[in-house]
Amino acid sequence: MHEYSIVQALLDQVEAVAARNGGGTVHHIYVKLGDLAGVDSDLLQTAYETFRTGSGCDGACLTIERVPPRWVCPVCDLSLTTGAILRCSNCDEPARLAAGDEILLQRIEMEVP
């Protein structure tokens, strides 16, 4: 259940960002999570609900935007279907993962003085 360690890293990062911006109350946290990141979004949400109590994010909602994998040919930019052989049918080039493995803190909404 590595989602708990991800949440700990998320809380540390949000608290640092909040402190740099005046230390006001954080209202909302927006995270972008790729389906190939190896992190389960439901478990991440559950872990967040558990760990936010008593942290600087106690009253903040977490919104997770899931990003499906996007495989593309690096030569002709053809999109490949997930689950297909990951080689371009036009160029025979190995596909490149253009999106879908990110674990990003996108932005927060917080009170500023």
Next chain:
Amino acid sequence: MCQDCGCGDPDVVPIDVQHRILAKNDATASHNREHFTDDGILCVNLMGSPGAGKTAVLEATARACGDARRFAALAGDLATDHDAERLRVAGIRSRAITTGQACHLDAALVHRSLHHFDLGGVDYLFIENVGNLVCPAVYDLGQAVNVVALSVTEGEDKPLKYPTMFQKADLVLLTKTDLLRHLPHVKVEKIYDALARVMPEPNVLALSSLDDAGLAEWLAWLEARRAELQVPELA
């Protein structure tokens, strides 16, 4: 302060961040990687299910190399130092990382272990990760290469069920191939097909730690990766 009505409420504003949540782990991993590269050590993050044959591969590797190369290993497990002890018996300088309840190693755990581990004269450091096909794939440890051990008994569609692990692999070791003669229903080509659907460049070596089949190719692959290291004084 609210500028609209003079109510005195603070404004709630969006702050754009766009940071990788695991940035701290990644920074520690980069620090580990610098140490390994500076010392000319190829660090291999060896992952796979519990029982995939990770420890047996390392034992066979040390046996096949004899004194030609010097190996060290960090062996991650939830409990016991059994794997580290097996590796020591095989001639590999080893240290256990006992994680308690944690299902994976992270860069800080590796870094702390290195403070108590003499890597002088070592050519290869294997980090035998906690047996698990999910969590270890998420954490950069500072390795030069990711290797995943997948045994022939685990199911042909395992790569499709755990795509992240295999997508991050530089090499998949298909282990326990000596068992294939007892497993007529297991079709190796199906495993290769599944890998090609999660790895753009599926790089697979079939290997048996029991009869050493495929071991020469595995050693050659390791040597080639070590030759690619950009060691500062040689660069």
